[in-house]
Amino acid sequence: MNSIWVIAKNTFKEAIRDRILYGILGFAVFYLLTDLFFARLALGDVSMVKSFGLAGIYVCGVVVTVFLGASVLYKEIESRTLYFVISKPVTRAEIVLGKFFGLFAAIALTISAMAAIYLGVVGYEAREFDMLGLLAILFELFEMGFFVALLLFFSSFASPLTATIYSSILLFSGHLLELVLENAAQIGGITLRLVSGAYYILPNLEKFNIRGLAAHHTMISWPVGISVFVYAVAYSTLLLYFAIICFKRREL
Amino acid sequence: MACGVVIFAVAIPVAQSVHDSFVVRAPKVIDFTPLSFIKVFDLGLHEAVAAIRWVSLRSDMPLVPDGYEKLDYEIRLINSLDPRFSQPYYFSTIVLPEIQKHPYRVQAAVEVGKRGVRLSEPDWRVPFYLGAVNHVYLRDRGEAAKYFDLAAQTTGIPESIRRFSLGYGIAPKSRGEMKEIWLAIEAGANDKDTKKRAEMHIRHLEIIELLQDAVSTYREETGSFPSAVEDLVKEGFIAEVPKSPFGLNFFIYEGGLIGIKPLSSG
Numbered sequence: 192m193n194s195i196w197v198i199a200k201n202t203f204k205e206a207i208r209d210r211i212l213y214g215i216l217g218f219a220v221f222y223l224l225t226d227l228f229f230a231r232l233a234l235g236d237v238s239m240v241k242s243f244g245l246a247g248i249y250v251c252g253v254v255v256t257v258f259l260g261a262s263v264l265y266k267e268i269e270s271r272t273l274y275f276v277i278s279k280p281v282t283r284a285e286i287v288l289g290k291f292f293g294l295f296a297a298i299a300l301t302i303s304a305m306a307a308i309y310l311g312v313v314g315y316e317a318r319e320f321d322m323l324g325l326l327a328i329l330f331e332l333f334e335m336g337f338f339v340a341l342l343l344f345f346s347s348f349a350s351p352l353t354a355t356i357y358s359s360i361l362l363f364s365g366h367l368l369e370l371v372l373e374n375a376a377q378i379g380g381i382t383l384r385l386v387s388g389a390y391y392i393l394p395n396l397e398k399f400n401i402r403g404l405a406a407h408h409t410m411i412s413w414p415v416g417i418s419v420f421v422y423a424v425a426y427s428t429l430l431l432y433f434a435i436i437c438f439k440r441r442e443l
Numbered sequence: 444m445a446c447g448v449v450i451f452a453v454a455i456p457v458a459q460s461v462h463d464s465f466v467v468r469a470p471k472v473i474d475f476t477p478l479s480f481i482k483v484f485d486l487g488l489h490e491a492v493a494a495i496r497w498v499s500l501r502s503d504m505p506l507v508p509d510g511y512e513k514l515d516y517e518i519r520l521i522n523s524l525d526p527r528f529s530q531p532y533y534f535s536t537i538v539l540p541e542i543q544k545h546p547y548r549v550q551a552a553v554e555v556g557k558r559g560v561r562l563s564e565p566d567w568r569v570p571f572y573l574g575a576v577n578h579v580y581l582r583d584r585g586e587a588a589k590y591f592d593l594a595a596q597t598t599g600i601p602e603s604i605r606r607f608s609l610g611y612g613i614a615p616k617s618r619g620e621m622k623e624i625w626l627a628i629e630a631g632a633n634d635k636d637t638k639k640r641a642e643m644h645i646r647h648l649e650i651i652e653l654l655q656d657a658v659s660t661y662r663e664e665t666g667s668f669p670s671a672v673e674d675l676v677k678e679g680f681i682a683e684v685p686k687s688p689f690g691l692n693f694f695i696y697e698g699g700l701i702g703i704k705p706l707s708s709g
Contacts, residue, residue, distance in 0.1 A: 246491030
């Protein structure tokens with residue numbers, strides 16, 4: 192447990208020292224501040240300001256996650272620092288878990304910074320504290336947690352570019368499953384059964400998307416919130432488990 | 444250094460301008476982006492995409508630069524991307540009927556408004572503007588009454604608009620027709636809520652009728668109009684001022700007409 196904590200702390204420190212992170216964060220701040228300009232175009236419709244802001248946090252969060260997550264194991268192997276860590280009494284499982292928690296903490300910090308600006312912009316425009324918006328950002332954070340686990344899983348056996356491509360494909364397909372299922376329902380038969388199978392097996396990332404509900408003041412129920420949290424934790428755990436297996440088998 | 448900056452400052456706009464003047468452009472084709480295509484690539488950010496497309500469409504709407512088919516398509520697309528987003532519904536409902544370049548403008552406005560009533564987040568402007576379009580352009584007082592009533596029930600409606608909506612058709616010349624309309628709605632209603640609302644409107648109109656008759660009798664007997672509905676009770680023309688089913692107060696205009704105002708305004 193102590194090893195995980197130490198690795199996580201170092202991964203976190205390394206991540207927040209990365210200049211790319213500040214570049215993306217700078218862009219995110221600029222984007223969120225343009226929401227003030229967008230508010231003028233929205234003719235007083237706060238839902239537009241919220242949609243625009245929450246989308247910005249999500250996109251910047253995904254970009255940060257990809258930049259930090261895809262190369263986290265690869266960099267350690269390339270710079271040979273991993274050999275030094277492995278020579279210590281540390282298991283490979285602890286390395287993967289430490290990397291996961293460290294990266295997730297760095298991404299959570301980045302998203303928290305963006306959330307603070309977002310809440311400031313919405314507070315200024317709507318004179319309200321956007322509690323539902325904050326919940327939507329929390330759900331986005333769940334998705335980022337899943338995405339970090341996915342990137343670590345692919346990074347455990349593939350190069351950063353390949354891991355990014357695989358993860359991005361799953362990210363897009365994860366948001367498409369409901370649409371594909373709707374279309375398959377119109378075809379029916381074996382197609383529908385196959386798609387239904389894929390629907391339950393593949394990660395359904397639309398579960399984490401409550402941005403629309405938040406923008407239009409619609410509260411989600413407790414069972415939905417809890418099921419989404421359980422889904423994120425279960426799927427991330429599964430991916431980390433496979434990441435550990437792959438990383439253990441990897442010859443260094 | 445300064446020379447370099449000046450060269451760039453001149454060279455770049457000149458190059459851009461020359462390029463724009465001489466480049467051979469492909470003929471402009473109206474782009475009907477399929478909804479499913481957007482949904483595939485927007486990573487679930489439908490609401491933000493709808494908001495951005497709407498800002499662009501809203502400014503172009505009065506000009507109809509790409510024809511009315513494209514305009515109708517874009518509105519439908521935005522509604523499909525974010526069905527709860529109310530601004531495209533109410534804005535289109537009230538603006539479309541005035542777009543002369545659109546051959547079916549009023550029908551299009553009604554269609555968008557009805558879609559909004561069905562799908563939008565609760566926003567009084569959607570049914571209210573639909574009611575206004577039915578009244579002004581279609582002269583359909585039944586539909587107008589129905590949508591004004593819906594607007595009056597929506598949370599967040601300003602009190603003055605609520606009073607206007609509930610007072611639709613209470614003027615003496617239209618009161619009889621309005622009562623017939625609500626009686627027909629009551630008779631044809633399949634659900635309890637509509638039936639109840641119709642009964643409330645009928646009762647509301649009957650109270651106004653009763654008060655108006657009492658005012659006329661007062662005028663005949665005293666030669667002047669009462670200054671307040673309470674005078675009718677004091678002078679024994681009515682036993683008591685009936686309670687409005689909508690929680691409104693009644694008052695008398697200088698010419699003796701019955702009006703309504705919010706309960707809070709006394």
